[in-house]
Amino acid sequence: MTIGTQTVTGLAVGASATRTFSWNTTGVAVGGHTLVATHSLSDTNAANNRGTANVVVNAPVTDVAVTSISAPSSVTQGSTAAIGVTVQNVGGQNVSATFNVVLTDATAGVTIETQTVTGLAIGASATRSFNWTTAGAALGGHTLVASQSLSDDNAANNQSSVTVSVTPTPADLALASITAPSQVTQGDTAAVVVTVQNVGGSDVTSSFDVVLTDATAGNAVIGTQTITGLANGASATRTFNWATGGAAISGHILTATQKLADNNPSNNAASVAITVTSPSLHVGNLNGVAASNGNTWTATVQITVHDWRHNLVTGATVQGTWNGTGPNATCTTTAGGNGVCSVVLASIPNSTKAVSFAVTGMTLAGYTYKSSANHDPDGSSNGFSITVKR
Ligand SMILES: [Ca+2]
Ligand SMILES: [Ca+2]
Ligand SMILES: [Ca+2]
Ligand SMILES: [Ca+2]
Ligand SMILES: [Zn+2]
Numbered sequence: 001m002t003i004g005t006q007t008v009t010g011l012a013v014g015a016s017a018t019r020t021f022s023w024n025t026t027g028v029a030v031g032g033h034t035l036v037a038t039h040s041l042s043d044t045n046a047a048n049n050r051g052t053a054n055v056v057v058n059a060p061v062t063d064v065a066v067t068s069i070s071a072p073s074s075v076t077q078g079s080t081a082a083i084g085v086t087v088q089n090v091g092g093q094n095v096s097a098t099f100n101v102v103l104t105d106a107t108a109g110v111t112i113e114t115q116t117v118t119g120l121a122i123g124a125s126a127t128r129s130f131n132w133t134t135a136g137a138a139l140g141g142h143t144l145v146a147s148q149s150l151s152d153d154n155a156a157n158n159q160s161s162v163t164v165s166v167t168p169t170p171a172d173l174a175l176a177s178i179t180a181p182s183q184v185t186q187g188d189t190a191a192v193v194v195t196v197q198n199v200g201g202s203d204v205t206s207s208f209d210v211v212l213t214d215a216t217a218g219n220a221v222i223g224t225q226t227i228t229g230l231a232n233g234a235s236a237t238r239t240f241n242w243a244t245g246g247a248a249i250s251g252h253i254l255t256a257t258q259k260l261a262d263n264n265p266s267n268n269a270a271s272v273a274i275t276v277t278s279p280s281l282h283v284g285n286l287n288g289v290a291a292s293n294g295n296t297w298t299a300t301v302q303i304t305v306h307d308w309r310h311n312l313v314t315g316a317t318v319q320g321t322w323n324g325t326g327p328n329a330t331c332t333t334t335a336g337g338n339g340v341c342s343v344v345l346a347s348i349p350n351s352t353k354a355v356s357f358a359v360t361g362m363t364l365a366g367y368t369y370k371s372s373a374n375h376d377p378d379g380s381s382n383g384f385s386i387t388v389k390r
Helices: none
Strands: 031-038 050-057 062-069 075-076 080-089 095-106 110-120 127-131 138-148 159-167 173-179 184-185 189-199 205-214 220-230 235-243 251-258 267-279 281-295 294-309 317-320 328-332 342-350 355-365 385-390
Touching: 062 095, 062 138, 062 159, 075 267, 075 317, 080 095, 080 110, 080 138, 080 159, 095 127, 110 127, 173 205, 173 251, 189 205, 189 220, 189 251, 189 267, 205 235, 220 235, 281 342, 281 355, 281 385, 294 317, 294 355, 294 385, 317 342, 328 342
Parallel strands: 075 159, 184 267
Antiparallel strands: 031 050, 062 080, 080 127, 095 110, 095 138, 138 159, 173 189, 189 235, 205 220, 205 251, 251 267, 281 294, 294 342, 317 328, 317 355, 355 385
């Protein structure tokens, strides 16, 4: 059969002309073929008017190749990595058979996953996504090998590999808890208890600081403590003793922060609310004494002033009223008086068998009078008023 005809428009003496024929071998029988080239000019020497070449036509090859494998260069141990594998029919005929694409971890010697491809037309590609769960994978480099299982005419391109590094899970320290009393009297010390936990995937071997600040006071630092490392999952608790002598009498927000620059900064701090209250005074004891002066008598009431800790207070002024209607009386506790001062009502007629004295107020700069705390340890009064009998 004729493959093709081309025209040459004359040739000068000694000249040559070359023509190229494209032979489409689709449908051509497999085996040896003799191709014959002839020219059509009737010349004087017919013996050199043709040439031949022998060409062997081979059967079309079947060839599926793993053309690409995509993977992250590194993954955190415990996470799942997506590995994409693409196979292509690079041969000369369609592949109708189903074949497997297998992803293995050559470093660990395990098969990660097998997926199937249900045939590929000439030139077509198929991509499969594999999920590599690295929870049990050793740290370090892993060679992942993707291979296709079809027995084809070219085994050289049946697999491809990539190296993925499995890295340790970065540490994550969390400020797990912070507790404090809901209120503290100014001048007292409040214990603020802070717990830090290693909630990340690896041990923390370096030392790190935990800082307690008072957000209400411009984030003033109350204290800093150092924790010398924390194993994975472990907790450490530290107590900050907040001396409130200089703290404003108001609500305060105290914030504890762990200062290690870790993988997750969102859990590095926690806060607690605490109210600093003003120091208070109250009656710590009332005692009454009667003294006779012939036709009259004198009543003396000794008032003991306590602070909120029931310590004796110097310099507190006590106000009170005799007999409900008057006269009023005041006294001030002195350094030598052990927190006690006295009021005296003199010249009481002997016909008056008893008098009473009631505390109505108590003042000292920086303190408040907390009458609900009044008490009398020996039971001679109710802590608010006392009766003195002749
Ligand atoms: Ca010739
Ligand atoms: Ca192949
Ligand atoms: Ca953290
Ligand atoms: Ca008493
Ligand atoms: Zn007391």
